[in-house]
Amino acid sequence: ETGVTQSPTHLIKTRGQQVTLRCSSQSGHNTVSWYQQALGQGPQFIFQYYREEENGRGNFPPRFSGLQFPNYSSELNVNALELDDSALYLCASSLEGPTDTQYFGPGTRLTVL
Amino acid sequence: DAKTTQPNSMESNEEEPVHLPCNHSTISGTDYIHWYRQLPSQGPEYVIHGLTSNVNNRMASLAIAEDRKSSTLILHRATLRDAAVYYCILRRYNQGGKLIFGQGTELSVKP
Numbered sequence: 169e170t171g172v173t174q175s176p177t178h179l180i181k182t183r184g185q186q187v188t189l190r191c192s193s194q195s196g197h198n199t200v201s202w203y204q205q206a207l208g209q210g211p212q213f214i215f216q217y218y219r220e221e222e223n224g225r226g227n228f229p230p231r232f233s234g235l236q237f238p239n240y241s242s243e244l245n246v247n248a249l250e251l252d253d254s255a256l257y258l259c260a261s262s263l264e265g266p267t268d269t270q271y272f273g274p275g276t277r278l279t280v281l
Numbered sequence: 282d283a284k285t286t287q288p289n290s291m292e293s294n295e296e297e298p299v300h301l302p303c304n305h306s307t308i309s310g311t312d313y314i315h316w317y318r319q320l321p322s323q324g325p326e327y328v329i330h331g332l333t334s335n336v337n338n339r340m341a342s343l344a345i346a347e348d349r350k351s352s353t354l355i356l357h358r359a360t361l362r363d364a365a366v367y368y369c370i371l372r373r374y375n376q377g378g379k380l381i382f383g384q385g386t387e388l389s390v391k392p
Contacts, residue, residue, distance in 0.1 A: 172324075199378065201378065201379065201380075203380075203382075209384070210366075210368060210382030210383055210384055210385055211325065211380070211382045212382070213379040213380065213381065216378055216379060218378075223378070224378065224379055226379065258324050258325070260324070260325075260380075262378065265378075266378030267372075267374045267378050268378075269327050269330075270327065270378070270380060271327065272324030272325045272326065273324050274322075274323055274324050275323075275324050
């Protein structure tokens, strides 16, 4: 069984650009959650997808959007990047629905200049 | 969302037990207590969780106070690999699956 993988590992963008981050869940996991972790802080919940439907959202603006695909892989899209979007973006997958244990990937480090 | 309070940092010696405390005085009856840890340059890793009774697994033990207002994560023999930030999280299952992370406790382990 492979773990949760994320791509790319690192990314540098400039303010105003758009970015897409990708997450490949563990095999059979039907739920994916995305978190943003600023330097020195704990992760903050962005949103969760369960069987391709959004299942909850944190306090993030609409320019943060996501998708979950039929194979349960997922994307996080951020439009109109701001400097404060610089952070580690983590995805986590769960096997048996939204309340099951979450298994995290290593994250994508996004730097916005 | 119920809040947890943890010390910012703790130190331990290798091969000694470590007791990581967490206060959660506003916990409700449906809140599970979860612990995750985050090693340097990695995503968080599930450690253990419980509701009312003490729990043991291969990684750690979780001791929950009788009134559930506090809990302690116990690492029985700390190794250098246990140096990480440990997060105590309350998870209310009837309100969806999000994890609400606080600042956590940064554990350093000395050889």
